[in-house]
Amino acid sequence: MRILIADDHELFRDGLRLVLDDLDPDLEIVEASTFDEALARATESPSPDLVLMDLVMPGMAWNEGLSALKQAVGAAPLVVLTAAEDRRLVLDAVRLGAAGFIPKTSSGKVMIGALRLVLSGGVYLPPALLEDREVAALQQALPLQAMDGVASHAEGPPARPMADVPLTPRQREVLALLGQGQSNKEIARALGLSEGTVKLHVTAILKALKVNNRTGAVVAAARLGLAAGRPTMD
Numbered sequence: 001m002r003i004l005i006a007d008d009h010e011l012f013r014d015g016l017r018l019v020l021d022d023l024d025p026d027l028e029i030v031e032a033s034t035f036d037e038a039l040a041r042a043t044e045s046p047s048p049d050l051v052l053m054d055l056v057m058p059g060m061a062w063n064e065g066l067s068a069l070k071q072a073v074g075a076a077p078l079v080v081l082t083a084a085e086d087r088r089l090v091l092d093a094v095r096l097g098a099a100g101f102i103p104k105t106s107s108g109k110v111m112i113g114a115l116r117l118v119l120s121g122g123v124y125l126p127p128a129l130l131e132d133r134e135v136a137a138l139q140q141a142l143p144l145q146a147m148d149g150v151a152s153h154a155e156g157p158p159a160r161p162m163a164d165v166p167l168t169p170r171q172r173e174v175l176a177l178l179g180q181g182q183s184n185k186e187i188a189r190a191l192g193l194s195e196g197t198v199k200l201h202v203t204a205i206l207k208a209l210k211v212n213n214r215t216g217a218v219v220a221a222a223r224l225g226l227a228a229g230r231p232t233m234d
Helices: 010-020 035-042 062-073 087-095 108-119 133-141 169-179 184-191 195-209 214-224
Strands: 002-006 028-032 050-053 078-082 100-103 144-147 150-153
Touching: 002 010, 002 035, 010 028, 010 108, 028 035, 035 050, 035 062, 050 062, 050 108, 062 078, 078 108, 087 100, 100 108, 169 184, 169 195, 169 214, 184 195, 195 214
Parallel strands: 002 028, 002 050, 050 078, 078 100
Antiparallel strands: 144 150
């Protein structure tokens, strides 16, 4: 997978490279520090599969730059990574085609979970904005469904009611932690389980949700409205 990082702070780009290792250790990453450089990289062959961009870069206004980049990469998702968390920026960025808006203050785990959802066709929004009235209106227009700060495009047939999904309370907890981008080892530590037991739960979850991988499970959970519960220690 080829990812374009567009940010005028070299130190942030270096740090983001380290975080992205958890997404895929075999990533090909290209970088840009201005909108003009980003557009040049976006039109290279092969084109990027994902664009991560800051809103504040030299070259042009952020809305013009975002629109131009989105047009250049076509169907590839474009995610905004920025220190600005103004609700108006978030709304405008999504309306212009951004598939996500991730504050730079987010943890690496949140970022990876958000990117996995975006790569599955979803949209990520900051949790604090999901209760905003205008964001709610945008959710209906796209439409979106929310799960613990993650919003995904609601495509396909209507989801089954949550009560109809054959998951145990423990499996719902495992699924919630999957949605946070946690590994089997991290989930095992959080829930006081063995890693082997977590693997069995994950296999059961994939079967119950009729998906083939962890990312599919996260997207399915978002559609079903499954939210993270507090871990129980049994």
